Amino acid sequence: MKAMIFAAGLGTRLRPLTDHKPKALVEVGGEPLLGLALRNLARYGVTEAVVNVHHFADQVEDYLSSVQTPLRIHISNERQQLLDTGGGLKKARPWLQDAPFIACNVDVLSGLDIRAFYQAHLDSGAMATLAVRSRETSRYLQFDEGMQLTGWRNAKTGAHRACRPTAVARDFAFSGIHCISPELFGFMPETAVFSIIDVYLEAARSQRVLGYPHDDTPWMDVGKHHALGPAAELAARLFV
Template structure:
């Protein structure tokens, strides 16, 4: 299982901690976030990992290189320019084995009980598969009855994004995105012409008219975004509870 671990973000929601360190190095239960998430992904079957870096990049590079890992862990350097999620993935592509297998994408500030190994094995055929769940939020991805991605909506503002004309939001299923997804290298061709930096979700919302991009509903998903100061205490309990 190839894994892209997004760790390049500025971590602005975790200030003042991230005034002196990247969010990947913020400690939870006495360990840097990247150590918790990286070891969890390896335990779930990761065979190679690429970590992108930008904000206080050298701290992450030092941490990765100073530890021994049972699988290759490579660094995708974005110190010159933060490339966002889509651009970051495209920039990291040459660092992966060129075997056509999907890339599992995970954020460094997400903790969950998601069965990553099972999710990966069950979703090898689509061009992309987004792990979703039934969760109360303002922003939802929209899917048809076959769980093919059709758009996105913000129910608070009524905004809708979709490449399809006359989309009927009320007739589509809506689910919350987990931040965990699978990406087939087949999709890199559809990224041609995009700027160096772009969000991968914007790409998905355009590419779903041309490619097989699906949702996978993960039941009983317990997910914690550790991107805010007020979640750090909860994160410590979460890590201990799940044995991460």
């Protein structure tokens, strides 16, 4: 099983911690977020991972060259231009086009069983499976009763994008964890910089893009200062 870790972001919500280091190397309970992500993937059977780099890329590469991990690591270099989630995934395609793979944000901690999540994706025949939760957020993915993606809405601005007609549209918050079949690359635009959410909305017009609720497992976005303390407590529980 392979994975992509999105680690190239600027980490603006964590400044000033990220003024001199990348978000991926901000420590939670004494360990960098990237190290926790690698450990989490490894314990569920991932053997190979792509890590994209941009902000303080040299620091991330130095860390990956010295960290103790059973995973085979590939670096996807975005030094010249930050490509967003979709563009970053597209650039990493050479390592990820032979089988379905996991993708995750480096600043997410979760107790989601990645192996079960991956198997559910394989069993469903979906092009992409997105881990989601029932929580408050500013932007929601919308699903029908069968958990097929039908749209997206911004709760702050009122903006809405529908990709499938549906009688019922249920709001869920995306958890930043995906399982993707390589066929999704065929729905990506020619442009270099784009969001993966745009790709999902386009693909869902004709393909199965499914939500995978996991409200029964712990989850945390560690992208803000106030989350660092609770994140350390969660990491201690997850990695006993």
